[in-house]
Amino acid sequence: MSLDVAHLPRVARKHYGRYVAAVVVVAVLVAIVVSFAGGQIEWSVVGQYLTARAILTGVVNTFVMAVFAMIVGLALGVLFAVMRMSRNPVTRGVSYLYTWIFRGTPQLLQLFLWFNLALVFPYFVIPGIVEARTVDLMTPFVAALLGLGICQGAYTSEVVRGGILSVDHGQTEAAQAIGMTRFQTLRRIVLPQAMRVILPPIGNEFISMVKLTSLASAIQYQEVLHSAQNIYYANNRVMELLFVATFWYLIVVSLLSLGQLVVERRFSRGVKR
Amino acid sequence: MIKAVDVHKRFGAHHVLKGISLEVAAGEVLCVIGPSGSGKSTFLRCINQLETIDEGAVWVDDELLGYVERDGKLHQLSDAQIARQRRPIGMVFQRFNLFPHMTALENVVEGPIRVLRESRDTAHARGLELLERVGLQDKGGAYPSTLSGGQQQRVAIARALAMRPRLMLFDEPTSALDPELVGEVLAVMRDLAGSGMTMIVVTHELGFAKEVANQVVFMDDGRVVETGPPDQVLVNPAHERTKTFLSAVL
Ligand SMILES: Nc1ncnc2c1ncn2[C@@H]1O[C@H](COP(=O)(O)OP(=O)(O)O)[C@@H](O)[C@H]1O
Ligand SMILES: [Mg+2]
Numbered sequence: 282m283s284l285d286v287a288h289l290p291r292v293a294r295k296h297y298g299r300y301v302a303a304v305v306v307v308a309v310l311v312a313i314v315v316s317f318a319g320g321q322i323e324w325s326v327v328g329q330y331l332t333a334r335a336i337l338t339g340v341v342n343t344f345v346m347a348v349f350a351m352i353v354g355l356a357l358g359v360l361f362a363v364m365r366m367s368r369n370p371v372t373r374g375v376s377y378l379y380t381w382i383f384r385g386t387p388q389l390l391q392l393f394l395w396f397n398l399a400l401v402f403p404y405f406v407i408p409g410i411v412e413a414r415t416v417d418l419m420t421p422f423v424a425a426l427l428g429l430g431i432c433q434g435a436y437t438s439e440v441v442r443g444g445i446l447s448v449d450h451g452q453t454e455a456a457q458a459i460g461m462t463r464f465q466t467l468r469r470i471v472l473p474q475a476m477r478v479i480l481p482p483i484g485n486e487f488i489s490m491v492k493l494t495s496l497a498s499a500i501q502y503q504e505v506l507h508s509a510q511n512i513y514y515a516n517n518r519v520m521e522l523l524f525v526a527t528f529w530y531l532i533v534v535s536l537l538s539l540g541q542l543v544v545e546r547r548f549s550r551g552v553k554r
Numbered sequence: 555m556i557k558a559v560d561v562h563k564r565f566g567a568h569h570v571l572k573g574i575s576l577e578v579a580a581g582e583v584l585c586v587i588g589p590s591g592s593g594k595s596t597f598l599r600c601i602n603q604l605e606t607i608d609e610g611a612v613w614v615d616d617e618l619l620g621y622v623e624r625d626g627k628l629h630q631l632s633d634a635q636i637a638r639q640r641r642p643i644g645m646v647f648q649r650f651n652l653f654p655h656m657t658a659l660e661n662v663v664e665g666p667i668r669v670l671r672e673s674r675d676t677a678h679a680r681g682l683e684l685l686e687r688v689g690l691q692d693k694g695g696a697y698p699s700t701l702s703g704g705q706q707q708r709v710a711i712a713r714a715l716a717m718r719p720r721l722m723l724f725d726e727p728t729s730a731l732d733p734e735l736v737g738e739v740l741a742v743m744r745d746l747a748g749s750g751m752t753m754i755v756v757t758h759e760l761g762f763a764k765e766v767a768n769q770v771v772f773m774d775d776g777r778v779v780e781t782g783p784p785d786q787v788l789v790n791p792a793h794e795r796t797k798t799f800l801s802a803v804l
Contacts, residue, residue: 315622364622392635449651451649452651453646454647455651457602457637458602458643458644458645458714460641460669461665461669462634474654528643550697
């Protein structure tokens with residue numbers, strides 16, 4: 282008897298809740314799309330400005346700024362992470378101070394400070410090398426690069442430090458045992474392994490950086506939001522141009538997400554899955 | 555070849571090495587035995603300057619380690635000078651410590667290329683020779699995570715040999731291995747000893763010590779309790795503590 286029951290055909294449970302949820306979500310989505318399609322927005326204008334020269338320049342500038350600010354951030358991040366872990370109390374303290382200041386103040390404020398540095402130092406002088414008016418040096422590009430990059434470094438240094446600490450100390454000892462210097466050990470042995478831990482959060486921060494560059498529009502840097510604004514000040518097509526900017530941010534961020542996948546694979550060499 | 559005189563090491567208030575003195579002649583194999591926590595690893599690490607010593611001194615080939623004597627004082631060497639002193643000393647760790655992001659061959663050639671500044675071709679050719687010597691000629695392209703413990707330890711030995719060391723330190727090289735893998739590592743070490751390499755081996759493999767060692771040291775509680783040829787220390791120990799330890803290990 283029990284043997285018969287054991288071999289009866291089985292019928293899967295019906296997940297009625299899932300059908301309901303799916304229908305509701307799709308309905309809301311359709312409502313949003315329909316209202317935008319019929320709303321007071323000229324989609325042809327969106328299409329027309331998508332590839333306008335000023336917009337494309339803005340997209341390139343956004344991308345360029347994100348990349349360079351991130352490079353500055355990474356370089357400073359590694360430097361300050363190593364300083365934070367050094368045995369020298371002065372370098373440790375300075376690193377701590379750096380993180381405290383740049384993480385503790387709004388990014389927009391920092392951009393304004395860099396951009397207006399000329400008010401404090403009218404001239405920028407390194408004897409025999411540079412001698413210039415600060416206003417000429419502190420272009421929107423330079424101010425945005427410093428503001429975004431230096432602040433990024435404060436966050437990145439914590440990520441890098443976590444990555445370095447995640448590498449087994451035996452690795453450092455093995456490297457020293459074959460006569461490597463501290464610097465070689467860091468560059469060849471510790472950092473490549475730390476990368477596996479560092480990269481996922483850095484990838485996310487890179488993506489945040491793309492969006493943060495929009496702050497630089499406030500100091501006249503010609504990134505994509507700034508370009509869009511310039512155009513809608515003239516033609517009043519506010520929403521259309523904001524959509525254009527939205528489109529490009531999504532494209533750039535998607536490309537970066539793809540890049541992140543490729544790089545992460547590269548640094549997981551030798552790791553058993 | 556190597557001479558240690560009255561080496562002391564403290565970790566805070568914890569006095570770990572309480573005056574270790576010993577000497578190893580060129581081509582000799584010294585096996586160090588003793589209970590866990592007696593300071594065997596710490597002593598090896600002092601020789602390779604992974605730890606600084608608080609008192610006493612160590613010479614390798616008549617070169618004082620870690621310091622230079624000037625005006626009747628010992629002045630500490632720079633990091634670069636210490637790195638240079640480590641080069642002729644190879645070290646093999648209990649937990650292998652292979653570089654996981656590099657293949658077996660990359661592990662072996664890293665030191666020759668980066669530290670000895672050998673050309674890539676020279677280093678690779680010799681790296682392959684060394685892998686062959688430890689029986690892993692076909693594993694050059696394998697990452698450590700794909701190798702067995704015994705294979706990893708043999709790569710680690712090849713990596714140390716690639717620096718052309720005059721002295722090899724082994725810290726319980728087979729303790730982390732499954733029993734059936736111990737033999738292959740001991741075979742490589744036996745071979746190395748046969749080729750005339752000077753070796754200091756911390757081990758619980760008393761069979762290996764009996765067969766290969768010229769000298770056996772029994773350490774307990776940071777001191778050398780007994781030292782002598784294996785027949786004496788391992789077979790007819792003079793001290794009660796040595797006897798107790800040996801009967802516990804066997
Ligand atoms: N870095 C360290 N800090 C503090 N104590 C340590 C450190 N390394 C080793 N010790 C202590 O020194 C003693 C000797 O350790 P070790 O040399 O590893 O012994 P063995 O290798 O003989 O088992 C142990 O009590 C251990 O806890
Ligand atoms: Mg030990």
